[in-house]
Amino acid sequence: MEGLHNWNSRLVSCCILCLFLAIQATYAQGQEGFLSIQCCADSNVTEPYTNISWTTDANWYPDHRNCQDITPSDTEYDKARVFGSHLGSKWCYNLTTSKDQDYLIRGTFLSGSLPGTLFNVLIGVTPVGLVNSSDDTEVEGVFKATNDYTDFCLSKENGDPYISKLELRPSNPDYLKRETSSILKLIDRVDVGNTGSEIRYPHDPYDRIWKPEPNPDQNDNLTTLSDTNITVSNGSMILPPIQVLQTARTHPERLEFLHNDLDTGYYEYDLYLYFLEHNDSVQAGQRVFDIYINDEKRQELDILADGSRYSVVVLNFTAHGLLNLTMIKTSHGYQFGPICSAYEILQVHPWVQGTVQAEVDVVVDVRDELLKANQNNKVLRSWSGDPCLPRPWHGLSCNSSSGFSVITQLNGLCGSRGSSGSAQGIVIGTIAGGSVLVMVAVGIYFLFFYKKKMAKGKFSAKGLPMAKSESLSLLDSKIS
């Protein structure tokens, strides 16, 4: 009854026919689609325990001058790339993705000695988290790629942004089925009952990191399944690794999980709860409990109701600051109290639309052409990620009044024309490169011209001189 008004409080369950190690076999796969970057690393390395192959970020940022050693080092990797420039406000890793594929992305930010630094982490142009240098932080999100590349960006608020590691993995598509145009930011992923170390790849093919409980309640009883023979009949089910399901927490009356470290603003969250019945003798109707979120009863659960021993429950809720997840044995004389194997708390962020793709393509082409002949130009080098969002590139103006960002002006590039290699001066390529550039500049010229024409609703030559002078000012600079 209670669960009926919650669109997604539907109990999803599937059969565990028997306990079987077979599940392990389906998990034994390679790192296809994995991208694992250690920023500022000198060489590629393979981690012995996880067998994850890490590469350097030299393809994106070859420069080692802005690398910092993090001291004291209490982590395995102890370097950070620091982005500093008065020209740029955003630094991105342009990552190759497959359109419509779901991904997990995880940035690791080791702060070292950079007090007072604050920056936003963006997936595409959607902000998913603020990094505060007072803590080492991981920011992880699940998103659906909308293009054949996705930018992972750091957008400056205060001080110089930094990053140590970046990981991209194909994700289980189930997470985004409910939230089709959203990014889910991970708040916590808890392996209930685990008192050992975290579990990730190769045990988890999606390389989700399942963390042991930070401060388990010593009064609850832990249970551990000794045999690992578990098979879930429905392969499409969202499923933690077997090592995670093997440990659980149970209590004769109630289990309480408190998280008072949620963001203080109002956010919507998706909560994934994973249950495996550990006691072979328990029958349907013997272990029934209610799930409460922040004192509201959301779901009554009998794990075995569908004849299976495994269930997943997904609930959404809105909260600010606090999650009180409590499972209480239903009053009327059931034999067993609640049991729980794992849960994930994901914060829902609506996907933010980037600048119109055709405009991005043109301006990126112009940038790349100009960069060929102006490799040390600081303005061009600061042009990273989306040209307009969250703030426009230095020298660019954008208009987002129609709901989409469009580029309206290219200016400020030629402030001190001619001084090659200076921050502002732009050199227009070699003769050969120049002809391509002329075409690109003409492309921009037509882009502006076309847009002005559209804005006025009729052909008008009035827009011409301005657009012309804008694109020509690029060419004016200096032809070498």
Ligand SMILES: *[C@@H]1O[C@H](CO)[C@@H](O)[C@H](O)[C@H]1NC(C)=O
């Ligand atoms: C676990 O798997 C082994 C080997 O397949 C089998 O002999 C054993 O009976 C299984 N245990 C259970 C409880 O199913």
Ligand SMILES: *[C@@H]1O[C@H](CO)[C@@H](O)[C@H](O)[C@H]1NC(C)=O
């Ligand atoms: C480690 O990964 C490499 C490539 O990803 C693979 O060839 C190798 O078999 C893996 N080794 C182990 C022990 O899993």
Ligand SMILES: *[C@@H]1O[C@H](CO)[C@@H](O)[C@H](O)[C@H]1NC(C)=O
């Ligand atoms: C590191 O790996 C990347 C990607 O696989 C490759 O492009 C690069 O050449 C490698 N670098 C070294 C020093 O082996």
Ligand SMILES: *[C@@H]1O[C@H](CO)[C@@H](O)[C@H](O)[C@H]1NC(C)=O
């Ligand atoms: C960053 O963290 C410090 C220490 O926890 C806190 O005092 C400060 O207010 C935080 N800054 C922001 C903008 O949240």
Ligand SMILES: *[C@@H]1O[C@H](CO)[C@@H](O)[C@H](O)[C@H]1NC(C)=O
């Ligand atoms: C733990 O389990 C034991 C045996 O099953 C039981 O006697 C005890 O009451 C349990 N403790 C708690 C706090 O539930």
Ligand SMILES: *[C@@H]1O[C@H](CO)[C@@H](O)[C@H](O)[C@H]1NC(C)=O
């Ligand atoms: C798995 O479950 C889904 C929905 O619960 C169902 O549509 C699908 O047919 C099932 N697949 C198998 C192989 O049982």
Ligand SMILES: *[C@@H]1O[C@H](CO)[C@@H](O)[C@H](O)[C@H]1NC(C)=O
């Ligand atoms: C498992 O269930 C049986 C009967 O249903 C009960 O006697 C036994 O104590 C349970 N075991 C544990 C560890 O709770």
Ligand SMILES: *[C@@H]1O[C@H](CO)[C@@H](O)[C@H](O)[C@H]1NC(C)=O
């Ligand atoms: C958590 O929720 C449960 C169920 O509503 C309630 O009994 C308990 O007092 C709450 N705990 C805290 C610390 O608020």
Ligand SMILES: *[C@@H]1O[C@H](CO)[C@@H](O)[C@H](O)[C@H]1NC(C)=O
């Ligand atoms: C759960 O999600 C649905 C659909 O997105 C929404 O209408 C509902 O308000 C959400 N419930 C809560 C408690 O946030």
Ligand SMILES: *[C@@H]1O[C@H](CO)[C@@H](O)[C@H](O)[C@H]1NC(C)=O
């Ligand atoms: C990202 O890289 C792709 C492929 O290399 C390229 O087509 C695209 O223009 C780049 N995007 C930006 C914003 O630089």
Ligand SMILES: *[C@@H]1O[C@H](CO)[C@@H](O)[C@H](O)[C@H]1NC(C)=O
């Ligand atoms: C932005 O575009 C709107 C129409 O889409 C137009 O009315 C407005 O004047 C433009 N603003 C600027 C500063 O170009």
